Amino acid sequence: MAAVNTVEILVQTAVSGLLWGFIFALISVGLTVIFGVMDIVNFAHGDFLMVSMYGAFVLYSFWGLDPLLSLPLVVAFMFGVGVLTYRLLISRVLDAPMLAQIFATFGLLVFLRGAAHLIFHADYQSIKNPILSGSFELFGVTMSVPQVVAAVGAMVITGLVYWFIMKTETGWALQAVAEDKEAASLMGIDSEWMYSLAWGLGSACVAIAGVLLSNFYYIFPEVGVMFGLIAYVAVALGGFGSVTGALVAGVIIGVAEVLGGFLIGPEYKYVIVFLIYLAVVVLRPKGLMGKA
Amino acid sequence: MLHEVEVLRRFAPPRLGRFVVPALLLLLILFPFVVNAAFYVHLMILVFLFAYLGQAWNILGGYTGQVSLGHAVFLGLGAYTSTLLFEWYGVSPWIGMIAGGLVAMAFGLIIGLPTFRLQGHYFAIATIAVGESVLALFNSWDLVGGASGIYRTIVPESWWAMQFHSSKDPYYFIALGLVVTIFTVTRLIERSRLGYYFRAIKEDPDAAKSLGIDTTRYKLYSMMISAFFTGLAGTLYVQYLLFIDPEMVFLLMLSIQICLVPVLGGVGTLWGPAVGAAILIPISEFTRGYLGGSAAGLDLVVYGALIMLVAAYKPAGIMGLLRKAS
Amino acid sequence: MTLLKVENLTKRFGGLVANDDVSMYVERGEIVGLIGPNGAGKSTFFSTVSGYYRPDGGKVYFDGEDITGLPTEKVCLRGMTRTFQIVKPFSDMTVLENVMVGAFARSARVSEVRDRALEVLEFVGLADRRDFPAAGLTIANKKRLELARALATEPKLLMLDEVMAGLTPRETQEAVELIHRIHERGITLFIVEHVMEVIMPISDRVYVLDGGRKIAEGPPQEIAENEEVIKAYLGERYHAARG
Ligand SMILES: Nc1ncnc2c1ncn2[C@@H]1O[C@H](COP(=O)(O)OP(=O)(O)OP(=O)(O)O)[C@@H](O)[C@H]1O
Ligand SMILES: [Mg+2]
Numbered sequence: 001m002a003a004v005n006t007v008e009i010l011v012q013t014a015v016s017g018l019l020w021g022f023i024f025a026l027i028s029v030g031l032t033v034i035f036g037v038m039d040i041v042n043f044a045h046g047d048f049l050m051v052s053m054y055g056a057f058v059l060y061s062f063w064g065l066d067p068l069l070s071l072p073l074v075v076a077f078m079f080g081v082g083v084l085t086y087r088l089l090i091s092r093v094l095d096a097p098m099l100a101q102i103f104a105t106f107g108l109l110v111f112l113r114g115a116a117h118l119i120f121h122a123d124y125q126s127i128k129n130p131i132l133s134g135s136f137e138l139f140g141v142t143m144s145v146p147q148v149v150a151a152v153g154a155m156v157i158t159g160l161v162y163w164f165i166m167k168t169e170t171g172w173a174l175q176a177v178a179e180d181k182e183a184a185s186l187m188g189i190d191s192e193w194m195y196s197l198a199w200g201l202g203s204a205c206v207a208i209a210g211v212l213l214s215n216f217y218y219i220f221p222e223v224g225v226m227f228g229l230i231a232y233v234a235v236a237l238g239g240f241g242s243v244t245g246a247l248v249a250g251v252i253i254g255v256a257e258v259l260g261g262f263l264i265g266p267e268y269k270y271v272i273v274f275l276i277y278l279a280v281v282v283l284r285p286k287g288l289m290g291k292a
Numbered sequence: 293m294l295h296e297v298e299v300l301r302r303f304a305p306p307r308l309g310r311f312v313v314p315a316l317l318l319l320l321i322l323f324p325f326v327v328n329a330a331f332y333v334h335l336m337i338l339v340f341l342f343a344y345l346g347q348a349w350n351i352l353g354g355y356t357g358q359v360s361l362g363h364a365v366f367l368g369l370g371a372y373t374s375t376l377l378f379e380w381y382g383v384s385p386w387i388g389m390i391a392g393g394l395v396a397m398a399f400g401l402i403i404g405l406p407t408f409r410l411q412g413h414y415f416a417i418a419t420i421a422v423g424e425s426v427l428a429l430f431n432s433w434d435l436v437g438g439a440s441g442i443y444r445t446i447v448p449e450s451w452w453a454m455q456f457h458s459s460k461d462p463y464y465f466i467a468l469g470l471v472v473t474i475f476t477v478t479r480l481i482e483r484s485r486l487g488y489y490f491r492a493i494k495e496d497p498d499a500a501k502s503l504g505i506d507t508t509r510y511k512l513y514s515m516m517i518s519a520f521f522t523g524l525a526g527t528l529y530v531q532y533l534l535f536i537d538p539e540m541v542f543l544l545m546l547s548i549q550i551c552l553v554p555v556l557g558g559v560g561t562l563w564g565p566a567v568g569a570a571i572l573i574p575i576s577e578f579t580r581g582y583l584g585g586s587a588a589g590l591d592l593v594v595y596g597a598l599i600m601l602v603a604a605y606k607p608a609g610i611m612g613l614l615r616k617a618s
Numbered sequence: 619m620t621l622l623k624v625e626n627l628t629k630r631f632g633g634l635v636a637n638d639d640v641s642m643y644v645e646r647g648e649i650v651g652l653i654g655p656n657g658a659g660k661s662t663f664f665s666t667v668s669g670y671y672r673p674d675g676g677k678v679y680f681d682g683e684d685i686t687g688l689p690t691e692k693v694c695l696r697g698m699t700r701t702f703q704i705v706k707p708f709s710d711m712t713v714l715e716n717v718m719v720g721a722f723a724r725s726a727r728v729s730e731v732r733d734r735a736l737e738v739l740e741f742v743g744l745a746d747r748r749d750f751p752a753a754g755l756t757i758a759n760k761k762r763l764e765l766a767r768a769l770a771t772e773p774k775l776l777m778l779d780e781v782m783a784g785l786t787p788r789e790t791q792e793a794v795e796l797i798h799r800i801h802e803r804g805i806t807l808f809i810v811e812h813v814m815e816v817i818m819p820i821s822d823r824v825y826v827l828d829g830g831r832k833i834a835e836g837p838p839q840e841i842a843e844n845e846e847v848i849k850a851y852l853g854e855r856y857h858a859a860r861g
Contacts, residue, residue: 102412491715
């Protein structure tokens with residue numbers, strides 16, 4: 001009897017890890033798009049997630065707008081934030097030493113987190129009674145509706161981003177700029193516009209993840225820390241710049257983190273993620289699908 | 293040819309000279325005898341502590357170009373090491389201080405060994421991950437007090453126990469001693485092969501390798517020095533406050549302050565961390581006094597804005613401004 | 619006596635074979651040229667030989683020892699130093715400090731290293747620039763600095779990657795003279811150069827790469843008349859004219 005129970009719990013946990021994995025994947029895709037196009041790691045990526053969650057929260061508490069309805073608003077807003085971040089900050093450090101590049105986005109992280117503390121305080125907020133709520137049972141496994149919707153949404157968006165980059169003309173232009181900025185500009189591609197687009201797109205991805213997450217997850221100033229960290233690790237594991245790599249890595253980490261947290265203890269979540277990172281760095285620094 | 297000569301600006305770092313440094317040191321030694329207000333002595337101790345921590349960070353981040361965003365971990369490990377040695381085994385904090393430095397150094401190797409073979413952002417990401425991991429672990433590690441931390445056993449004041457209750461002056465002098473030590477060490481590094489190699493690695497790792505520099509090894513040296521000295525300060529920190537908990541030493545905030553000091557003052561310069569601490573710490577202490585807890589987060593907003601501004605507009609910090617002017 | 623011997627070296631980047639089964643040797647005291655059209659794989663060959671890349675096949679012997687796969691810094695300490703086609707000065711350091719970094723390869727004593735670096739700067743004609751930041755040098759002087767820095771490591775074999783590209787005729791002449799003076803000091807030279815006219819007169823022997831393969835080797839006069847070499851270079855001009 002006990003054994004059956006353990007198996008059941010394990011399956012339940014694995015499914016939960018899988019669902020989380022797709023959300024991690026979407027967050028990581030946003031990060032990897034930016035890195036792939038311009039070789040810059042956005043250290044504030046997790047905090048973009050946090051801002052999106054608060055965006056959904058504010059629209060809900062002041063105008064009663066359900067996250068499902070506020071989704072396009074928040075995504076459009078974050079697209080703008082991404083573009084502005086590029087225009088005002090990143091474009092100034094493009095040719096600067098790595099030190100300045102790291103500090104530019106790290107400063108943004110500190111700024112956003114401080115602003116969240118200042119405006120919303122350290123309290124945990126949540127969106128009560130969103131349209132997406134409740135749970136259902138499938139093959140004896142209980143799943144929460146908002147989490148399943150979030151996972152499916154994440155999968156769809158990741159697929160769309162992949163399609164956009166691989167199959168559309170604009171996507172090819174992005175790839176061309178990533179490959180060789182000078183050569184691309186000879187072909188008449190405006191690299192400034194492409195960089196802005198990459199930042200907008202990456203931020204929009206993380207915004208979608210944030211809004212979907214706000215349906216069922218607490219909102220607080222440090223909420224982006226864990227998600228941001230997972231995204232860095234997923235991007236390293238998947239290969240810096242690879243969308244499919246980020247997807248696979250996100251799912252792997254989701255399952256590993258939730259299972260590991262369940263088997264060893266939740267306080268080891270960060271440690272597990274960190275150990276995965278170290279393993280990647282030592283064994284396969286190019287990542288699963290990284291280019292040479 | 294002449295044209296080129298005209299265009300080039302001569303490198304003229306502001307010379308604090310043979311006289312200014314000893315004079316400054318003398319002033320600092322006299323300070324607690326002249327100024328009796330405990331608040332100002334407290335303020336100076338904080339300035340020293342952050343000038344010291346900023347310089348320790350600067351060796352790795354400023355001179356060698358390896359950005360650590362989790363340097364507080366080393367401080368925290370040093371603090372916990374000496375605390376536990378004292379509380380459990382009655383070991384003097386002076387010995388605990390060295391032990392704490394060594395523990396921090398060993399930990400630095402664990403982060404550096406795998407990541408230093410790769411590009412800079414691999415290391416920076418690892419430092420964030422380490423910071424969060426250690427915070428989570430210590431918060432749930434009951435043996436070392438868990439989230440509620442450890443209140444230090446109060447013993448009669450003595451140099452052996454590094455506890456002083458009647459006056460802050462002894463702490464002031466320990467802090468001053470640490471500052472003098474790290475600035476001397478940094479000066480020595482600057483003028484030795486180590487310092488030249490550190491800067492070469494920061495400027496262009498490929499060129500450095502082609503000239504016979506084992507870049508991974510020298511980055512590790514830099515890490516070991518930086519982590520060791522950061523760990524040392526942990527003991528002063530905990531002896532001064534006589535209390536320790538994970539949030540106090542492992543929170544990202546402390547790491548931010550540690551790197552903001554040299555970033556503001558000027559990374560990779562000897563006096564940058566001193567200038568940065570002398571400006572940043574008083575401002576942050578006074579504003580905290582005025583605003584109290586009502587504006588939690590405001591300091592972060594200001595720090596974040598400062599870091600972005602320096603990164604995007606003045607990567608050389610205040611020392612860069614001074615150099616231009618001279 | 620053979621100083622450098624490369625056997626069947628192959629280097630791939632993904633599907634692209636940048637060096638395909640290339641063998642070369644350099645005798646002690648020689649000046650050997652390596653030429654070839656754009657993208658022939660010359661720089662890649664230097665990088666692989668000097669340990670910056672790991673070869674995908676083949677062997678490298680230096681000074682009688684197998685150094686295949688040895689990292690660049692160790693190769694440098696054994697006496698083989700290369701320069702970069704795209705100059706890599708330590709921009710925020712002064713000219714003197716740049717050269718000192720090179721000289722530290724042989725000694726840790728700062729005063730000794732400083733003297734050595736000053737001597738090298740005198741030798742290459744950059745002594746009057748010693749206190750300037752490297753970032754502000756003209757391209758010709760940056761190339762000279764690149765050379766000085768490498769020289770300061772006291773190499774037995776100096777590998778120069780297009781140190782004369784982009785120079786005016788007069789600067790080129792000065793560079794050629796400098797190369798001769800370096801050679802007189804007993805340093806063996808292996809020189810990549812794109813422009814045939816410059817490299818031919820100073821080389822004892824010349825190798826030609828095209829499309830990653832070695833297509834010719836021999837004394838300069840022979841190479842200049844070699845059908846395949848002419849075709850490779852003509853092909854390039856043909857493409858250049860069309861492109
Ligand atoms: N790091 C790299 N990754 C991928 N491909 C590379 C890399 N370095 C060189 N290549 C490719 O290898 C081929 C040989 O390049 P290499 O730079 O060795 O040529 P080269 O003979 O030095 O040319 P040039 O005269 O332009 O300097 C080229 O097709 C180049 O695009
Ligand atoms: Mg080349």
